[in-house]
Structures are given as structure tokens and as C-alpha cells.
Amino acid sequence: MTEPQNMPEPSTRPQSNEPASTDSGAAWQRPAADAQPAAAVPVTAAQPVPAAEPVTAQQPVYGSQPQPAAGYQAYPAATPLSGGYDGTVPPGTPPAWAMPAAPKPRPFGKILAGVAAAAILSISSGLVGGVVGANFFGDKDVVNTTTVQAAPAIDRTSLASIAAAVQPSVVSIKTEGGEGSGVVMTADGYIVTNNHVVASARGKTVTVVLSDGSKINATIVGTDPRSDLAVVKAESTKLTPAKFADSSAILVGDTVLAIGSPLGLEGSVTEGIISAKDRNITISGTTMTGLLQTDAAINPGNSGGALVNTKGEVVGINSAIATNGGSEGNIGVGFAIPSDKAKAIADQLQKGEKVSHAFLGVKVTTDEKGGAVISELTGGGPAEKAGLKVGDIVTKIDGKPIVDSEALVASIQGHKSGDQIQLTITRDGAPLTATVTLGVTS
Numbered sequence: 001m002t003e004p005q006n007m008p009e010p011s012t013r014p015q016s017n018e019p020a021s022t023d024s025g026a027a028w029q030r031p032a033a034d035a036q037p038a039a040a041v042p043v044t045a046a047q048p049v050p051a052a053e054p055v056t057a058q059q060p061v062y063g064s065q066p067q068p069a070a071g072y073q074a075y076p077a078a079t080p081l082s083g084g085y086d087g088t089v090p091p092g093t094p095p096a097w098a099m100p101a102a103p104k105p106r107p108f109g110k111i112l113a114g115v116a117a118a119a120i121l122s123i124s125s126g127l128v129g130g131v132v133g134a135n136f137f138g139d140k141d142v143v144n145t146t147t148v149q150a151a152p153a154i155d156r157t158s159l160a161s162i163a164a165a166v167q168p169s170v171v172s173i174k175t176e177g178g179e180g181s182g183v184v185m186t187a188d189g190y191i192v193t194n195n196h197v198v199a200s201a202r203g204k205t206v207t208v209v210l211s212d213g214s215k216i217n218a219t220i221v222g223t224d225p226r227s228d229l230a231v232v233k234a235e236s237t238k239l240t241p242a243k244f245a246d247s248s249a250i251l252v253g254d255t256v257l258a259i260g261s262p263l264g265l266e267g268s269v270t271e272g273i274i275s276a277k278d279r280n281i282t283i284s285g286t287t288m289t290g291l292l293q294t295d296a297a298i299n300p301g302n303s304g305g306a307l308v309n310t311k312g313e314v315v316g317i318n319s320a321i322a323t324n325g326g327s328e329g330n331i332g333v334g335f336a337i338p339s340d341k342a343k344a345i346a347d348q349l350q351k352g353e354k355v356s357h358a359f360l361g362v363k364v365t366t367d368e369k370g371g372a373v374i375s376e377l378t379g380g381g382p383a384e385k386a387g388l389k390v391g392d393i394v395t396k397i398d399g400k401p402i403v404d405s406e407a408l409v410a411s412i413q414g415h416k417s418g419d420q421i422q423l424t425i426t427r428d429g430a431p432l433t434a435t436v437t438l439g440v441t442s
Helices: 156-169 339-350 405-413
Strands: 026-030 129-137 140-149 170-175 178-184 190-193 206-209 215-224 228-234 254-260 267-284 285-294 306-308 314-326 332-336 357-359 362-367 372-377 393-397 419-429 429-435 437-442
Touching: 156 170, 156 178, 156 254, 156 267, 156 306, 170 190, 170 254, 178 254, 178 314, 190 339, 206 228, 215 339, 228 339, 254 314, 267 314, 267 332, 267 405, 285 314, 285 405, 314 339, 332 339, 357 405, 362 405, 372 405, 393 405
Parallel strands: none
Antiparallel strands: 026 314, 129 140, 170 178, 170 206, 178 190, 190 228, 206 215, 215 228, 254 267, 254 306, 267 285, 285 332, 306 314, 314 332, 357 437, 362 372, 372 393, 393 419, 419 429
16 A cells, blocks of 8 residues: 555545434434333323434444433433433434433333333235236237235234243343343343443342242343443343344344333333344444344333244344434334344353454544545554555445445444454545454453
8 A cells, every 4th residue: 555645635524423314303212211200100102302412423433432322311311310201302403323221110100111022923825816917919818917925914812922932031120220121041040131221230230020020139240332232140040041043034024022121011012023134323422233123112111122033032132212303202113133143242241251342443434425534543453554544535345335434333343353354445536455454342
């Protein structure tokens, strides 16, 4: 790679803490924690969404230390909010990503939820009569018929039985700051949940509420803020472990159930489908990649709960939702950490190991013509060692287009430390390539 001569200043726009979106008015968030009300609140409508935080910070490629999302007080809120949410999102405010916070323990009546889910369906196939089209050739009519298979039917009784089978494996987790959900990994008490559910716990202890209503103490074993995952160990040897599926096999359109404790309502079940895969969101500078998107209702308190397939297997850990600035509560856009990733990280945390993440050592902004512009290099980091320079525009990684800074972050997070990647960059208008060996950060 040659030194640039009179390198022009690249045209950029700052990468905000929120992902770019054309849906002005939508707010992405960790639902605010359900506060302990002074009096019972009717279970009717969610509270207004908190205002999104200012669009200012650049996007660090290696991730950043977790911070509370806009309108979200700690992980979950340490200071109770009398109404659950505080403030509204002004019209036109760019989307702000956040994760569902755990609702604070409360009497029945207030709804702020964590997310957990279980889903199942029974498929029966049938044939719909032919789709007929006529082609005319001279005096003869030629009729072509095509047999069309009907869409699979959903057996609602099967959905009920699946939900009943999975509910014992989904628990409620209570801390001084709020309440969320968790999924049982082992019979001897290991439970996976979201980091933001337990982050406000004092003394590394939480209370776990089982599906039968019994309460047991649990200790926080390990947390990984970058992936928003945590593992707690309950004082029990008789828990019902969930079955974890290969999340890579789930398809867009597949039916799923979400099970958890929205607004502190333990054991709640909602149904939906997988709306999309491999979604990337950024919350206060921390990017989460490869998420499953679902329209199953996810609300504050569902965080850490289960998203399950039609076999009753966990395909994701519910973690984040999107809310519209002009609406209240769930709008059918929720996100879950795929079970493959969640289980791998949870297994490391269970063993007391520190979770490592790939590290490139740059900060980037988005170039208005496409690509990620390097605005800062970490001294002695992988990128600097490979010869990258401030002002370089990364346009591809391993041949795959990088359209903006968020795409670069997502690509790096999809690799492991020690991986070698090939970057295609533009410097002074000329294309160059560089091979980088990714470093490690925790």
C-alpha cells in the first residue's frame, strides 16, 4: 500500500448511535423498566416511549462500553419510574435502539415487560384446485393448469401444548431495579438472560421466580455487555432445562412463540413469525449483529425470555424492540439473539471464562457515497499494523460490500479474533487492498 499524495478529505456523515432508517418517528429501545407503582395501574396501554438521545457519536468498530439507551435508566432502571416510561419521541427523531428492560416487581396492574417466548405449530398440507390460464392459438384453446400447494395450516391446540411444555423452562428474574426473564439451561440451576436484566443487581444476587410461582435465590455467574448476555446460577437442582435449536435453520415466515414476563406478568405467551434474519442494531454505541426479527409481541420484562420454534425449541433470546414515537408499546418489531450465539456465549460464561470479541482497532463514519471512512486508529492495533490510515474508505470485506459504518461493525463482529480478512479500500480515489489479522478484546 502506498502513501496517499495530497489525500482529499473524504465526504462523510457522522455515524450516530442510532442506525440509519427511513422510518422517521420510530424509536428502537430496550423497553423501560416497570416501576413499583404507588397504586395499581389498569392493564390497558403502554406508556409513552422515552425520547431518543442526540445523534453525535462515531461508531467504534470494536464496540464500546455499554451505556443506558435513550430514556432507559441503567440496565434495567435503578430509579423507579412511576409511569414506567418517561417522555415521548419528537416527530422526525431518528430511530434509537434499545433493549427491553426488566419491569420492577409490582402488584398486578402495571405493564412493563421482559420478553420470553415459546412457539409451535402443527402443519397439515392440502391442495388448492388448479390455477388456470388459457393460451389462444388460432382456433384452438390450450388450457394450462398448475397445481398449487396450500400454505401450512396452524393447529392452535398444538400451539397451546407447546407453550405449556416450554413455560416451566422460562423464569422471571427480579432485581432491586426491575424484573426480566430468563431461560433455564441446566437442571442444576444455570439460567441465561440479558445482561441489562441483571446489571442493576446489588451484591451479584437476584431472585428467580419459577413457573409454579416458587422463588429461589440466584447468583450472577458472568456477564458479557457487548452481546447483552448473562448467566445466573439458581440454588436448585430440579429445574426444567429448555431445548436449544440450531437457529441457523429457522426461516423467515416460520411460526414462533415468545414467552416471558412482560410488565411483570409471568408466563405470558405471544405468537408471531420470524420477520427477518441477520438484523443489526446499535444501542448507545454498542452494535448487536445477526439478530432475529419477529412480530411476536415483546414488551418490557420480556428481556432474556425465550423465542421458540414449532418444536418447542429455543431459537432466540428476546432482547430488543422498536416502538413508534407516536404509539405506545409493542408495534410488532422485536429482536432476539439467535440461540446458536446465545448458547455459545452462555456456555463460556457458565464455565467462568471471559468472552472474547474480534478487534479491528478503528473508529469509522459513513461516507455519503457508500463505505466506512476510518476516522481514528488504535495505536498498535490490527488496522494500523496492516497499513490502514485515517481517511481510508473501506468498501468491501472479503469481497462483500460495506455500505456504511454499521455494516463494517457487523462484519467484524461476525468474525473471531485471529481471523484474517481482506479489506478493499479507497485512498485518494484509488482502490487498494489490505490483509488484516483481527485482534481480541473482551
